[in-house]
Amino acid sequence: MGSVDSFKAKGTLEVGAQSYEVYRLASVEGHETLPYSLKVLLENLLRTEDGANITADHIRALAGWDANAQPDTEIQFTPARVIMQDFTGVPCVVDLATMREAVADLGGDPAKINPLAPAELVIDHSVIVDVFGRPDAFERNVEIEYERNRERYQFLRWGQTAFDDFKVVPPGTGIVHQVNIEHLARTVMVRDIDGERVAYPDTCVGTDSHTTMVNGLGVLGWGVGGIEAEAAMLGQPVSMLIPRVVGFKLSGSIPPGATATDVVLTITEMLRQHGVVGKFVEFYGEGVSQVPLANRATIGNMSPEFGSTCAIFPIDDVTLQYLRLTGRSAESVALVEAYAKEQGLWLNAGPDQPEARYSEYLELDLSTVVPSIAGPKRPQDRIALTDAKDAFRKVLPTYVSHHEGDPGHATSFPASDPTPQGSDEGLNGGDKPADEGDGDGRPSRKVLVKEADGREFEIDHGIVSIASITSCTNTSNPSVMMAAAMLAKNAVEKGLAVAPWVKTSMAPGSKVVTGYYDKAGMWPYLEKLGFHLVGYGCTTCIGNSGPLNEEISAAINENDLAVTAVLSGNRNFEGRINPDVKMNYLASPPLVIAYALAGSMDFDFEAEPLGQDSEGNDVFLKDIWPSPEDVERTIATSINTEMFTADYADVFAGDERWQSLPTPAGDTFEWDSESTYVRKPPYFDGMAAEPAPVADIEGARVLAKLGDSVTTDHISPAGSIKADSPAGRYLQEHGIERKDFNSYGSRRGNHEVMIRGTFANIRLKNLLLDGVEGGFTRDFTRGGEQSFIYDAAQNYAAAGTPLVILAGKEYGSGSSRDWAAKGTSLLGVKAVIAESYERIHRSNLIGMGVIPLQFPQGQNADSLGLTGTETFAFSGITELNEGRTPKTVHVVATAEDGTTTEFDAVVRIDTPGEADYYRNGGILQYVLRSLVAS
Template sequence: MTAPASKDSFGARGTLKVGDASYEVFRLDAVEGAQRLPYSLKILLENLLRTEDGANIKAEHVRALAEWDPKAEPSTEIQFTPARVIMQDFTGVPCVVDLATMREAVTELGGDASSVNPLAPAELVIDHSVVIDVFGKPDAFERNVEYEYQRNRERYQFLRWGQGAFDEFKVVPPGTGIVHQVNLEHLARSVMSRNGQAYPDTCVGTDSHTTMVNGLGVLGWGVGGIEAEAAMLGQPVSMLIPRVVGFKLTGEIPPGATATDVVLTITEMLREHGVVGKFVEFYGSGVGSVPLANRATIGNMSPEFGSTAAIFPIDEESLRYLKLTGRPQDQLDLVESYAKEQGLWHDPNHEPEYSEYLELDLSTVVPSIAGPKRPQDRIAVSAAKPSFRESLTDYVPTEHAADDAVLDEAGQESFPASDAPSVTHRGDADRPQPHLSAANGASGRTSTPVKVSTQDRGEFELDHGAVVIASITSCTNTSNPSVMLGAALLARNAVDKGLTSKPWVKTSMAPGSQVVTDYYEKAGLWPYLEKLGYHLVGYGCTTCIGNSGPLSDEISQTVQDNDLAAVSVLSGNRNFEGRINPDVKMNYLASPPLVIAYALAGTMDFDFESDPLGHDTEGEPVYLRDIWPSPAEIQNTMDSAITQEMFTSDYADVFNGDERWRSLPTPQGETFEWDTDSTYVRKPPYFEGMGAEPAALSDISGARVLALLGDSVTTDHISPAGAIKSDSPAGQYLREHGIERKDFNSYGSRRGNHEVMIRGTFANIRLRNLLLDDVQGGYTRDFTQPGGPQAFIYDAAQNYAAQGTPLVVLAGKEYGSGSSRDWAAKGTKLLGVQAVIAESFERIHRSNLIGMGVVPLQFPDGANAHSLGLDGTETFDISGITHLNEGTIPETMRVTAHRENGSTVEFDATVRIDTPGEADYYRNGGILQYVLRNMIAS
């Protein structure tokens, strides 16, 4: 489809010749002030010039961006039109489900079903569905893929239907790679060539780590699935012109440190500085020496430090990478010519204006890990052992748990550091309790290890801190040859010294693309990885997304029976509580070489400097420093083992898939034929009863609190992606529909079924609803019953709905941090929640709530539920919503909480509907309803 012609108020339209080709371009130098802008804002400026329509995008918006004041707080709304949309299957399936449902809704309202069609290229990579059922065996990959197809057949058939039914929608089949690595290595264009125009490649994605492509100079970030659907349908993304943080890089990474250590250091720095809602842009003399893979690693972790994007400009290193990964020469010529013509080429001697400034001397970076539950909690490896022991006090119950438990900033229980974890177990004081003497980071070890006897791995002892999962996984690091080959060389050195992984460690290797396998094979390193148990388990996002698969029965039972604080170590970007594996309490992020090191050590209670990993054939102790590969060896291996042909060969038929994919029976037709018996793909209720015009908004009266939550509640807490418990409402639903426990699959894989997902909302096993005392999981108090007894959140919500009682959620700081999970908002809405009142919101979740018609409100500055004396037993009235009917956004809404004793608490909550566009979405009951009504009207 041809893009509508720009009004071109600034006379920016011109022609760029590259070789024999000519392209229409919109020149930035036509706008006064453009050259002083940061790289990222130049891309936004070009976007406005090209899409100026005189209605949504006006000359005044272009002018406001050109006159950007770096020091001002964001206040000017603009409409950003991304060039393309990227999706993964967990979040992509519900997108396609919604589009299929919209086709029917358009028809019912008298429109044309085919009008619901992506207007921008949309590509979906199936990478989130492989589970590590089989590991440590030569056939692990084949067996895991076989299980994947068995579990997900319905979903894959549905996606194949979508690929045929929708224009501009392509699917990368299972077993190809991780979405962000495939995006980086193949899908990203850097400069788009489309409909005779050339313009910067920009994208939004249904995964928060879309920012990985920022390393290639592509401006993009994660949005909720509902926003992505709107973007596919031509709806621009409403945003405020952001503040931009200039991050200067100098120096070089020292020997022994890795790109992972750099990104954990940057994550800690930027979280401490505060960059939520801002762009981060890297500049300076050190940028040129940062390899593209390292840039991508840094960009990937943008959600972990909270920024919208974390971008590197285009330069010679960008071209080198594009060439290496097999992009054609005419594309390379276009990227170079366009970037230089538009002032988008990195000039190390030019410093744009920035809102804030930070600097890192890369030579100061030290080997690091992060954990045990947040990616920004960096720990120098040299301090890992005492840090683990100190953290252990939060995970091992104490005698004083009932009296002295306090709430830490995540609203989770922790214990005073002076209380050493003793052997008392809640509810079972006679059960033997193995423990470390962990108080105050004590270095002495007093433990009562538990003996475990397994069928295939012999007998051994487990204790707190046992590393039961050590997984090389996730887009963050598996795209980076320096750390992947570093891990393989370390494995070779370990095997040569006679070392082995500990028998209780579940080891796995899930590369981000098939290219990794190619260079492992060419370098002759696969056999060494396999000797340590690092067999190929799949190409996909595994452990990091919660698809680590079960521990062996014996280990799982031992951990549960003895309430052990077991540990996972993974080369990922997410280590939130309850995410990795239900048997694992403590999770640490680490570079791939350190993942292997911890598999050799077998415990977090380990000092790599003084504790040997084992002994060689001569009986001499072997330390980590003895097997760590040198930077020169890693670089030499990279130079000799990685070729352009690997990329061109592996991506030659990227959309065709293997025989399994091609042989799937695929439904046909413009609209989808829903199977009423399906437990994977069902028609959602979002458009039921929807009229051509939205109903008037009304204030909220008599609302009950569904959940009272603390700080740092993530979208994992709200809508888990991992295992479905058999006795949970979702498990009960599946059993009632004839699904056996072994076939439950995960919440993430069942996102196309709203019935499962509603029941899974707020069902994370680590969620702490402070309406209840000392209870974890998806429970609340049900005030439809006398006394408000404990009940499943889903069951209570159904009872409230039957009474016509609206619901609210109260929360602390950083509510909705983590993955850009649209179901965290969808499930909230479908449970009957009409407002969320929090101390602060993470960007994507706040937007998603509005996109589902839920109003996000913030407590007054410095106040929270606790300081206001709210305990969640109150009923709430919220007034001021009706002002939105008049086209205005009130700054605050009046909240009145009525206590059971008749007293009230009143406060003015800040309205976090930040732009007129968001107000339109909210008035319509959601962004999809808004888009659908506009479609019918036009």
Template sequence: MSVNSFGAKASLDVNGTSYEIFRLDAVPGQEKLPYSLKVLLENLLRTEDGANITREDIEFLGSWDPNAEPDHEIQFTPARVIMQDFTGVPCVVDLATMREAVADLGGDPSRINPLSPAELVIDHSVIAEVFGIQGAFEQNTDIEYERNRERYQFLRWGQTAFDDFKVVPPGTGIVHQVNIEHLARVIFPRTVDGVLQAYPDTCVGTDSHTTMVNGLGVVGWGVGGIEAEAAMLGQPVSMLVPRVVGFKLSGELQEGTTATDLVLTITEMLRQHKVVGKFVEFYGDGVSAVPVANRATIGNMSPEYGSTIAVFPIDDKTIDYMRLTGRDEQQLALVEAYAKEQGLWHDPSREPVYSEYLELDLATVVPSIAGPKRPQDRILLDHSKNAFREALEVFAPDANGFEKVDWDKTVADTFPASDPTGSNPTDTDDSQQPVHFGDDGEHDREKAGVPVKLAAGEEFNLDHGAVTVASITSCTNTSNPSVMIGAGLVAKKAVEKGLNRKPWVKTSLAPGSQVVTDYYDKSGLTQYLDAIGFNLVGYGCVTCIGNTGPLIPEVSRAVNEHDLAVTAVLSGNRNFEGRISPDVKMNYLASPMLVIVYALAGTMDIDLFKEPIGQDKDGNDVYMKDIWPSEAEIQEVIDSSISADMYTTRYADVFKGDERWAALPTPEGDIFEWDEESTYVRKPPYFEGMTREPTPVGDISGARVLLKLGDSVTTDHISPAGSIKADSPAGKYLTEHGVERKDFNSYGSRRGNHEVMIRGTFANIRLRNQIAPGTEGGFTRDFTQADAPVTTVYDAAMNYIEQGVPLVVLAGKEYGSGSSRDWAAKGTALLGVKFVIAESYERIHRSNLIGMGVLPLQFPEGQSADSLGLTGEETFSVEGVTELNEGRTPKTMKVTATSPEGKETAFDATVRIDTPGERAYYLNGGIMQYVLRSLVDA
């Protein structure tokens, strides 16, 4: 019930339609606030109830001190929730389970229903099994449906069983691209209690790249699936009012640079600036020079630099993009009128007050890639060869002939930064020749490597640095017509010169929406992409999430038999170790245009500015600059090939799906009938034995270390992802349940089955557990047995649970960085981990641990497990947990580690339960239990 203590309620007339709004100017001081905090302020004004949201909260935000450290909690109520299928399926599984649990506790199961609009896009399930041929899309889609039939039937049931829940079927597009092209309202019109309201569109999503919608002026970010479920059920998101970093843009991008180069530059800057947990907001004259597609690319990468959001304000470019993508004129008029009325329209002459400031002249951006294992590790393209060789010393230290390039002795400055493609007319013929670095430094690629012969008869040598995967994929770049059209033009020029992908490269094209295919077809570029192997493989995330599919068999065999450090190049946002393919050690992020260039060159061991990428029909060397399109060429194709009717046509029946979707049998009823034989969807154990009142929490004693981990352990390392190996605990489980190896599918596709997911938690092939030295993957030592033998994490955890031994994870800095993976927390909890002690956390995973009843603790400042002399063989106790029962959160808790010899090491660990709301979740055993009890008692 709205309190409206500021008298903010008013009306706004737009073309004869009256909307109820809550005026920001009713709050003193709001005019100086950054754009993003104004959106939060409106949210508080509209949802003020005198209890969870009070007048004091509103006054605090209106008088926000930009220099203060975050310490004031507010309750943010998102306008909607958006999900993808990997993270969305467990959300719907949990909702279905909650319906049964409510009934068991004497409540009404129909109360379990989304109270905020919830939309799910199925985009994470397609795998690039088939590539490089006509019909690859149809074959991959058929395989996708066959593998995921149980999940898809379950989601169809959810679409009919739950109100205000919509599903975008497979083969439509990537969730974040569908969000900006169709689902995002920017200003949300909604009838509430019979009154038509208008308010800023805000959202939370079950994918960290939900921030892509920030490019449209929508404040939204990724949360764990468990938080999203709570938001769907009307629970606000508890958050601290953040610090806001103002990022001033000036100038314009220079010829030859792309949105990808810009976002990699910004990612590097913001990661260095340390923006974890902060809002980033772009402002200044340069904002108008950044089209929405580029803004969305920048917003998308927010998780890579760690900020909660990276938002652009609403302006003319926003309206232009919404018109292009087929939004109706009344919605456009509402967005403009509301934004201007509420002071949310961008005014480049106004400089809001920010907590911190950064600035970038767009003209200084130069061609870049990032890798080989982190998105923030930007490499100047003209230094990429040297950077690769330096990295090779780590990934393949015994590689011969790959000495580092001495850049002081080269003509590295041949091409000025203002002409990054090397097309300066003053270039001489000499500058086009490969640069040689002497006999010791030059690696002869023609003679080196391992001989490989393909089934089709092609023969070649495969060496370190070979590009074995080249994929145009991921919402980050496939939503951007400039780089996608640019890639098509690169393909066209390459074909015209007689170039083709190297035979060892697995190529794929996975656009973010069907509109991309439409404008490729209309522009005539599809035929050229097909000609060099970039055939459509599906509409989904594919390579960027590890759905790469198998490499070319003979290539895979050579890589594994000879331990080659081969590479992948993709237009994605994630390149962590082991993510793209188990065969590929080194992964590089690049623009779609460069993805094609590297597929043609076939190696990372190349200076693209000075060495040829291939030979034309007459045997003449072809350089990158020979096939690189100009901005004018790209714009000409965009203008002639992309129109609003493409979007309106494609999205007219976006929830309907194709004939495959329509033919799926749809279960019925309010309560889902679980299939005990299903290996995809099973009823989880979260609510077993749950009582109406929570049991008080207690101190912890006798805990054993399950894993001792280093720095930068990501949710990719923790959460089950990628393919399922036959000899893994998950593989053995599936085999025991009659699933053939070819039908294992990926971990992500089986997120609705906790039995598979718990077995895959902490099982990443690149995970290094320091208490099991010499191993790589999901291994640990089992201290329940004599001599503590090395075994799988899952098997050890089950032994600990059987003996009633609580578990702890020790970790370094940035624990849990990466995507918002709910199973990174769910799996941790189900393995019996009661607390984690890390040097620092990234926001989403820390929050998710609490949401699953796991206590996050932090080593004292400047200390770590190693500095305290902890080996992981100790038993641990935690004192002070019981204080939480008294309605307060202690700043520290005493941790005591006792070595096998009886030596005690005690320290005061910082408690990372940051808000009263998080304390309530922890006391209830998790966020789902808290919501369930709230609904039963309501």
């Protein structure tokens, strides 16, 4: 549909021999001083103005943006495309397939359920590091991946043929965000619309929170839940408030010894402390032109870790150089340059371009950045490498005693007090030895491990059990990847070796990395240290680290050791990386190798040698750290455009394994009632053409009372499936052996598995119970006895009892996991009351028909005296039936003795569009009814 074009913005842009229709920002007064990101949104509104959902008033409101105002104006953003990974993409395709049947049931045309915006899915989340440290690790892991995921992959192949404008990048190719910046991103889109060749900014939403990596290319995009992504694919705009924009000025240059990873950990710490949740972050200033594209992408990738919606860089010569390097056509690069300069989207476009205005300002002098890590459980908790040993020692006692406190650099427990919560004896269980201490205040519990191959060694608290170069955050960045390889080369030449208890792995984000390692001759050195190629996928960063060696795992669990993982990823939440590992640290790829050589987090790289060379001389990290000049020289001779064009020439075709998969046919999918991977979900069962009125909530019980910083990793099913869990029982009842359980992520297309794994994270602390971790609660249909959360929810459902979640600050932070909301809804939760929310999860709750409420300012469950044993009633929700969204609803919590606590909870339905979704019972129901009505 063409734009109403109230501002006469439509015109022609000639680039070489090509002519493009464009919507010029110059037609709107006030555009000149808008931040780059808001200019992209302004063009979006100009091009999609329809006089109803998007009006001239919306355009004027955006052009006249008040940088100091709090967001209160809703606009409709129509992303140019949608990008998915397979964990989140499979349920998207499952839902689309289900919607086709639901449309038919309501008398509509199933063919209407088709992506209206280009949708691309990269299979990158399914490979697990089962095999490592040997030459055939990649081949074996891919074979196992296909064996485990055959049903899912056949389903995705069906989707690729059944839906128009839907493409799949097969397994073993790369990580979605790296593939996005290296190949899929256009920076400027060209599309035939109503017979016209239209050029406009590339924008996207993705079913993974790190979609923001593409911000480094000047592409405005961010992560959304799968349900929002499905709606976007079906032509629904994303409803949003015009945001505040934080201007982040960069100056100086990175000093020797520091890396892009250290920069991004510093920025993450700064922005999380500043507070940017729900805001745009935009980098500006002359220093930006000195930041390589790969570093920009690394910074953009970590946007979810500091909480912003996006973290974007403008287009400039650096952008064009990267587009050329990665094999984009000369025509498309010329268009990007011409379009960006025409629209004022070019960095430092000239003296006539005024400086953008921002809501808030920060600045970082890059020369002040120092080598850093982050951990042990949050990416924003940066620790200078020089302080890492002390920080580890400060926090270790809390993990040994199962009273995890604050991050190491902020903990109140001194290193000299190994048992701040009392003696460690009695906390380990009667058959587990107490810590003896090592003479300098650190708890120690040395355990002898005898492996099947005859090796013997001692392990202790703090060993590095996993060292993994993984995740798109850093594997897309040649500077840190080559530095890691050159560090490995120098270490091998000095005769150093990795400690025998370390599980090592190398999982690049694309085959280009393999290409430049080959050309530079680096693989032999990496492999000598055990960093063999294990797969092209997210692996360790998303919990697919695979099992530790049996003997090491047994020693850790039998002796309750607090061991660590070091990874070059973006997420290190507790319980995420491996069930045997309590403490997780983010680090640059070269530091991952350094810690593998050290073998322990209890290590000072400045004072302690990594080993001795052949002559018996101590070798320190500084002795093997490659210089930035050598790294850049090696990169210059090892990377070229031909690598990218060759690797991406036929990226959707896949290898022989993919091509030989039997592909189902037909417009609707034939569901297999015996499948444990892909099942038809119940979202549309019994759905009428018109929604029923929303109702107040009475007689609700608390399913879980949770503390601060509960992430979507705590809520959504992720990682391995335990045999004695509700999901494990379900699979066994369906004839699946333990060895074939696979991960929760791989079974996201089966709602029965996912419901059973919701709120089942092994580190979840439900405050209804004392000292218990995992997916448990008190079941008040059975006198308050301890029960699995899933089992209790089933009992509440049978009794007709609605459920509520109580939570603290930053509820739902982390990945854009749609199952965190889907599982919550399907368990029977009707409302969540939290102190504050992260953007994506709050939106997803509404998208699944769950009302997000907020405690009154300055209040929380504890200050109100709520124990979670009360019965809750919510009144005032019914105002939504009258077309109004109430600012608050009245909550009455009745205790077991009959006393009541009353308060007004803030309704966090923030836009009229979200109100429509809630009235319809969810976003998919709204879209489905809209399509049938049209």
